[in-house]
Amino acid sequence: MTIPIVWYLVLAAVLFCIGTFGALTRRSGIAIFLSIELMLNAANLTLVAYSRIHGDSAGQMFVFFALAVAAAEAAVGLGLFISIFRLRHTIDVNRLNQLRW
Amino acid sequence: MILTPTILAALAMIGLWLVAVISVAPVMLWLERRAPAFMQDRLGPNRLGPLGLFQAIADVLKFIFKEDVNPAGADRLLYLLAPTVGFVASLLTYVVIPFGPEVTIAGHTFPLVVIDSDAGMLLFLALASLGVYGLVLAGYSSDNKWSLMGGIRASAQMVSYELALTIAVVAALVPSGSLNLSRVVDHQIASQLLGFLPAWNVFTQPLGFLVFLVAAFAETNRLPFDLPEAESELVAGYHTEYGGLRLALFYMGEYQSMAILSALGATLFFGGWSIPGVDAAAAGAWIAALPVVGPILGPGLGTALFGFSVLLVKTYIALFIFIWVRWTFPRFRYDQLMRLGWKVLLPLALLNFVAVAALAVAGKI
Amino acid sequence: MLLIVFSLLAGAAVGSAIVVVLHRNPVVSTMSLVVTLVATAGLFVMLGSPFLAALQILLYTGAILVLFLFVIMLLNVRRERTAVTHASGMLVGAGVCAVVFAGAVVRLFWAAYSETTVAPLQADSVSLIVVARELFSTYLLPFEMIGLLLLVAVVAASWVAQKGEAVESPKPPAHGDPR
Numbered sequence: 001m002t003i004p005i006v007w008y009l010v011l012a013a014v015l016f017c018i019g020t021f022g023a024l025t026r027r028s029g030i031a032i033f034l035s036i037e038l039m040l041n042a043a044n045l046t047l048v049a050y051s052r053i054h055g056d057s058a059g060q061m062f063v064f065f066a067l068a069v070a071a072a073e074a075a076v077g078l079g080l081f082i083s084i085f086r087l088r089h090t091i092d093v094n095r096l097n098q099l100r101w
Numbered sequence: 102m103i104l105t106p107t108i109l110a111a112l113a114m115i116g117l118w119l120v121a122v123i124s125v126a127p128v129m130l131w132l133e134r135r136a137p138a139f140m141q142d143r144l145g146p147n148r149l150g151p152l153g154l155f156q157a158i159a160d161v162l163k164f165i166f167k168e169d170v171n172p173a174g175a176d177r178l179l180y181l182l183a184p185t186v187g188f189v190a191s192l193l194t195y196v197v198i199p200f201g202p203e204v205t206i207a208g209h210t211f212p213l214v215v216i217d218s219d220a221g222m223l224l225f226l227a228l229a230s231l232g233v234y235g236l237v238l239a240g241y242s243s244d245n246k247w248s249l250m251g252g253i254r255a256s257a258q259m260v261s262y263e264l265a266l267t268i269a270v271v272a273a274l275v276p277s278g279s280l281n282l283s284r285v286v287d288h289q290i291a292s293q294l295l296g297f298l299p300a301w302n303v304f305t306q307p308l309g310f311l312v313f314l315v316a317a318f319a320e321t322n323r324l325p326f327d328l329p330e331a332e333s334e335l336v337a338g339y340h341t342e343y344g345g346l347r348l349a350l351f352y353m354g355e356y357q358s359m360a361i362l363s364a365l366g367a368t369l370f371f372g373g374w375s376i377p378g379v380d381a382a383a384a385g386a387w388i389a390a391l392p393v394v395g396p397i398l399g400p401g402l403g404t405a406l407f408g409f410s411v412l413l414v415k416t417y418i419a420l421f422i423f424i425w426v427r428w429t430f431p432r433f434r435y436d437q438l439m440r441l442g443w444k445v446l447l448p449l450a451l452l453n454f455v456a457v458a459a460l461a462v463a464g465k466i
Numbered sequence: 467m468l469l470i471v472f473s474l475l476a477g478a479a480v481g482s483a484i485v486v487v488l489h490r491n492p493v494v495s496t497m498s499l500v501v502t503l504v505a506t507a508g509l510f511v512m513l514g515s516p517f518l519a520a521l522q523i524l525l526y527t528g529a530i531l532v533l534f535l536f537v538i539m540l541l542n543v544r545r546e547r548t549a550v551t552h553a554s555g556m557l558v559g560a561g562v563c564a565v566v567f568a569g570a571v572v573r574l575f576w577a578a579y580s581e582t583t584v585a586p587l588q589a590d591s592v593s594l595i596v597v598a599r600e601l602f603s604t605y606l607l608p609f610e611m612i613g614l615l616l617l618v619a620v621v622a623a624s625w626v627a628q629k630g631e632a633v634e635s636p637k638p639p640a641h642g643d644p645r
Contacts, residue, residue: 001468001469002583002584003468003469003472003512004580004583005579005582005583006575006576006579006580006582007472007476008513009575009579010575010576011476011480013568013571013572013575014480014568014572015479015480015483015502016568016571017564017565017568017571018480018483018484018486018487018564019483019487020560020563020564021487021560021561021563021564022486022487022488024559024560024563025487025551025556025557025560026487026549026550026551027548027549027550027551028492028543028546030495030537030538030543031492031549033534034495034496034499034534035486035487037526037530038483038499038502041502041503041506041526044506045506045509045510048510048513048515048518049513051513051515052513052514052584053579053582057592057596057597057600060515060517060518060592060597061597061601061604063518064518064521064601065605065608065612067521067522067525067526068525068615068616069612069615070526070530071525071529071616071619072615072616072618072619073619074530074533074534075533075619075620075623076619076622076623076626078533078534078623078627079622079623079624079625079626079627080627081537081541082541082626082627085541091541091543092546094551176491176493178494179493179494179497218516219593219594220516220517220520220594223517223520223521223524224516224520226520226524227519227520227523227524228523230523230524230527230528230529231523231527231528233528233532234497234500234532234535237535237536237539238493238497240539241493241539242493249539253536253540256535256536260528260529260532263528280594
């Protein structure tokens with residue numbers, strides 16, 4: 001049997017929500033970042049499933065660009081983490097709660 | 102699961118490759134000691150068996166019987182996972198390397214490659230990039246400053262040289278216009294340069310081959326790029342805290358990735374499973390005409406055997422070059438290593454790629 | 467057969483995602499994300515796009531997550547006492563939000579696409595040649611912009627992460643120093 005395409009969409013939705021829960025409740029900045037990557041991945045899966053439904057390559061091209069953007073964002077975000085860590089010696093987001101120090 | 106002939110053929114090819122790749126380690130264990138010994142005007146191990154060939158068995162037995170020491174502060178899961186990841190990642194990558202043309206065995210026709218995909222080279226690069234995790238996890242989980250330093254250096258080195266390797270590989274794919282390695286080999290067989298040379302990519306893009314060679318040394322952490330496991334500086338780098346069978350897994354993973362990169366280099370630059378002037382089907386027929394084994398094998402299997410043997414010979418020549426270079430050059434310092442990777446190899450690889458693309462558009466290649 | 471493969475991949479993806487979100491050790495979280503991404507790459511192959519699967523493994527797990535591990539090792543991020551925040555309000559709120567959102571989206575998808583069937587794949591759903599041609603014709607502008615974006619990201623990341631000059635907190639006065 002072939003897998004009904006809606007199962008891929010449901011799986012992507014579940015992954016997205018697990019990622020959302022992680023991004024909202026984790027304390028370590030790195031873990032929040034990992035949860036955000038999880039959400040991006042779920043969105044990519046949805047796009048590819050849609051591309052399959054409509055037979056259009058636009059979904060897969062979108063994923064191609066989304067991968068590149070995720071790479072750029074990861075690089076800059078981790079650079080920011082290093083910089084913050086040098087200043088505050090922590091990446092616990094509950095302690096990074098001052099705009100000015 | 103239905104065992105169709107295609108699946109059976111794929112399983113047989115996987116078995117063949119597994120035997121070949123895993124047996125590289127014992128051969129290299131022996132070769133790594135005898136060859137440099139002769140280069141250094143001494144003899145090397147020659148006590149165990151004829152020519153010291155059983156040295157590998159002795160080494161394996163020693164690894165098995167060593168005491169299993171686990172560092173107290175090590176993260177158990179990651180510490181146990183690291184050598185496995187390195188070993189498995191290098192075993193996943195041979196599936197796209199072809200070792201013959203299309204053959205017909207028992208009435209079924211199939212190409213002599215496990216996965217015949219039009220994105221084959223991309224799969225290879227993707228699976229090869231998973232090997233970094235073995236080093237990184239080993240360095241981190243060992244609870245040891247020297248291992249951590251070795252792990253950080255190893256991951257940075259491998260990621261940097263992967264770029265130059267990928268661009269050199271892509272340049273080698275341009276003449277054949279396909280990511281499928283079977284097409285690359287077919288293109289190299291199809292024509293001739295200057296009337297007598299086979300159209301191997303090493304003749305049309307020597308700079309690309311040089312970049313690939315240097316990047317392959319760096320990818321497998323072999324001298325002159327073996328700072329992550331530098332014996333004289335970091336004790337043993339990222340595998341300081343490993344002993345016994347786990348260390349054996351690391352070494353086997355390293356030898357296997359050397360063998361796979363050698364096979365890839367042979368396929369991309371030296372015509373893979375072909376010998377210039379010898380037709381694979383004719384070779385298969387010649388093998389099928391041999392007195393005892395001929396009728397059992399038949400022409401299809403004969404072609405497969407011929408192609409695989411040629412590829413294996415080329416791979417072992419490349420492995421000998423790996424050993425040769427190891428025992429000839431001193432080690433790069435880490436900043437020299439990174440500067441070479443980013444400021445020298447990457448621009449050279451890009452230059453090579455632009456030149457090859459221009460020649461291909463002009464119709465010369 | 468396809469059902470077994472899909473169940474394995476989906477189970478691995480969801481299980482590893484839960485480990486990513488709930489484990490205390492950041493390195494184990496990262497490795498679980500590796501498993502999730504590889505499982506998703508397998509799902510991409512099942513959806514007919516081995517090109518994207520290879521790209522995902524090559525870029526995401528082979529480069530981006532290695533960068534994550536690098537930073538974790540450099541900053542020596544320790545395993546935490548508890549993975550998630552103490553504030554129970556936040557936990558409950560996030561849980562409810564995630565469940566409600568998941569429920570709503572799944573209901574929407576089910577209503578819209580539960581009847582849709584797609585023809586079984588004969589070859590890749592989008593061949594590599596088509597992707598290459600489209601990348602340089604229809605999507606040329608995004609392609610060039612991605613190049614510019616990556617350049618900007620490289621410059622920005624290397625500038626942000628460099629050591630600043632006078633950004634450390636002022637040192638305590640030396641012994642006997644009147645200041």
